[in-house]
Amino acid sequence: MRILVTNDDGIYSPGLAALARAASHFGEVKIVAPDVEQSSMSHAITATRPLSYRDSPVHFGNIEAYRVNGTPSDCVALGTHLWSTTDLVVSGINLGYNLGNQLWHSGTLAAAKQAVLLGVRGIAFSTTVDNGEPNYPVIEKYIAECFHLLENEQDIRLININLPRNPVGIEWTNQSVRQYDARIVPGVDPMGRKLYWYNFIPLEAPEEGTDRWAVDRNYVSVTPLRLDLTDDAQLTRLKKKIPV
Incomplete structure (x- = not known):
């Protein structure tokens, strides 16, 4: 299997190196990542x-x-063009969770989505940095377990x-969609020049069975x-209102 590895933290990120190491046990790996943080x-x-x-200025x-x-x-589009026989794109390990509504902003997940748009399976990996550097040896072990778990679930294209x-342990979850305070x-x-930071925090506790709940x-x-992104329930309702 040919595995393209990318991220949004940039070529210098230790999370990129950790993901490439973990992926190298499952196939031939090539890294194509942004030259600066994205x-x-x-x-x-x-x-x-x-x-x-x-x-890369960094050796892997x-x-x-x-x-x-x-x-x-861009990295996924260019990487799969240059390596046209790519079987899988993995993105990360992002330094910081991508949970709930953060999925809309995540460059890490977007790389996996771009892979799926191009007909290649995409998996995004993220971890916490709230208490210092990630525990890479433990995390890499669980990345390997996730690879094994997904080997038998080929119909799932975006993860x-x-x-x-x-x-x-590992839990199958859905995305938390509780309200956030974005300000x-x-x-x-x-x-003395004015600056503005975009910040958001969840306003509600996570629902049981969601990504936030699990972590x-x-x-x-x-x-x-x-x-x-179609709202199937609303579409069904609207179609019923159309006169025959």
């Missing part, structure tokens, strides 16, 4: 200038690695995985996703 870029693509790639052992002057989605620091937080720089209990959260 966190919260969501599914942005570069359409107003050309993309280019260079050899025997794994080929390249940096791209673009977004995570979002969040890994606590010290997992106690602009004003500040100033050392020169709060130290379970690895594995969430199957889809690209179709």
Whole structure:
């Protein structure tokens, strides 16, 4: 199996190296990642200038690695073009969870979505950094368990995985959709110039069985996703209102 590894934290991220190591036990790995951090870029693509790639300034052992002057989605598009026989795209390990409504902003997940749009399976991995550096040896072990779990679930094409620091197991979950408080937080720089930070915090406790609920209990959260955003219940209701 040929596995393309990318992220949104950039080529220098230790999470990228950890994911590449874990993936290398399951196939031939190639890294194509942004040359600078691209966190919260969501599914942005570069359409107003050309993309280019260079050899990585970071060495990943025997794994080929390249940096791209673009977004995570750009990296997947370019990487799968250059390596046309890619079987799987894995994105991460993001330094910070991607849970609940954060899935709308995540560049890590967007890379996996871009893979699926191109006909390749995509898996996004994220972990917490709330209490210091991730526990990579433990996390890599659970990444391997997730690979084994998903080997027998080939019909699931898009997966979002969040890994606590010290997992106690793995749970299938759905995305938490509870309300968030998204607001602009004003500040100033050392020169007294106005700055603004975008911040959001959940307002409600997570629902049982969701991604947020699982990681709060130290379970690895594995969430199957889809690209179709259609509200099927509302569409069915509206179709019934159309006169025959």
